[in-house]
Amino acid sequence: MTIEPGTLSRILRGELTPEEAARADRAKPQVEPERDDGAWWIHQRTSLRISDVEERTFAKFHDRDIGSAAAVKRKLEAWTPTMPHGYLLCGPVGTGKSHLTKALLIKWATPPHKLRSLFVSVADLMDELRGSFDTSPGAPTLLGVMERFSTPDILALDDLGAEKTTEWVQEKFRSLLDRRLALGLATFLTTNLSAEELSRRYDTRILDRLKEVAVFLRLDGTSYRGRRD
Numbered sequence: 001m002t003i004e005p006g007t008l009s010r011i012l013r014g015e016l017t018p019e020e021a022a023r024a025d026r027a028k029p030q031v032e033p034e035r036d037d038g039a040w041w042i043h044q045r046t047s048l049r050i051s052d053v054e055e056r057t058f059a060k061f062h063d064r065d066i067g068s069a070a071a072v073k074r075k076l077e078a079w080t081p082t083m084p085h086g087y088l089l090c091g092p093v094g095t096g097k098s099h100l101t102k103a104l105l106i107k108w109a110t111p112p113h114k115l116r117s118l119f120v121s122v123a124d125l126m127d128e129l130r131g132s133f134d135t136s137p138g139a140p141t142l143l144g145v146m147e148r149f150s151t152p153d154i155l156a157l158d159d160l161g162a163e164k165t166t167e168w169v170q171e172k173f174r175s176l177l178d179r180r181l182a183l184g185l186a187t188f189l190t191t192n193l194s195a196e197e198l199s200r201r202y203d204t205r206i207l208d209r210l211k212e213v214a215v216f217l218r219l220d221g222t223s224y225r226g227r228r229d
Contacts, residue, residue, distance in 0.1 A: 038110070045109040046117045048102055056102035068220045069096055075217060076104045081115065081153065086188040088160070088210060090195065091219030097190035101156045104188065108154060117154035122189075123163040125149060129172045142172070150179040153186070160191040161201055170206055177209045187213045 039053045046053070058077055061069075072089065079087070089097040101119070108115040128149075132142035149155060165173075180187050191198065195216060199207060 042106055042109045045114065046102075046105045047119050048105060052102050053106055056099050057106055058100075058103040061096060061099055061103060068218060069100075072096075072217045072219055073100055076100050077107075079104065081108070081186060083186070084184075085212075086154075086186040086214045088189040088191065088214040088216050089219060090191050090193065090198075090216060093192055095219040097219055098158055101158070101188050101190055105154060105156060115153040117156065118149065118152040119156040119158065120149075121158045121162075122160045125157060125176075126163045126165055126169050126173070129169050130166075146172070146176060146179065149176055150183065151185075154188065155180060155185065156188045156190075158190050160189050161193040161198065170203065174206050174209050177206075177213050181209070181213055189214055 039050050042048070042053045043050045048056070058073065061073055068091075072087075076087065089101065091097055105117045105119060107113075109117060128140065128145045129142070132140055132145050134140075177187065189210070193201065198210075202210075
């Protein structure tokens with residue numbers, strides 16, 4: 001067993017027995033070893049799983065690169081942070097909306113760009129907003145939740161319309177979009193709903209804000225969910 005110099009000095013002074021020193025060493029939290037591979041660093045910058053970093057790239061979208069999917073892919077590949085908007089991808093389940101959004105995050109997290117982003121489902125975002133009602137010590141505050149989601153270079157909100165919501169949560173969601181718009185930061189969204197279905201689900205203020213932060217793009221076609229997401 002390797003004994004740190006400070007611990008050894010305490011043993012020599014009689015402040016710790018060797019057994020106590022060994023127990024203290026075992027109780028120390030284990031630090032995850034650093035990794036220098038590109039997938040790990042992209043994972044750190046995007047919140048994506050490493051398996052997503054390796055599989056959900058633009059290059060690996062080629063097996064469905066036809067029709068509207070091909071057009072949407074070209075638009076996302078051509079997007080840059082200097083553009084005044086993100087995209088809201090609409091379409092049936094399994095047509096590649098999440099794959100393309102993750103591919104964009106991976107592209108812009110890769111050197112030399114190194115942009116930080118956050119990919120999260122709208123349902124999880126709403127849960128965090130609701131959780132800010134909790135006033136117990138250590139619970140996340142509304143300010144902390146808003147700060148977390150309003151500051152990444154790119155925010156990707158997945159599966160808009162699948163969440164349970166309330167008027168208060170919708171208001172905070174709109175406020176989050178306002179913050180990102182004011183900061184000039186890009187927001188991307190995906191939804192299985194059509195534009196008409198979105199208009200029935202959300203009030204005019206949210207719909208107006210969505211149109212300000214994102215250009216709507218439609219993906220049609222056969223679901224590839226059984227092969228790749």
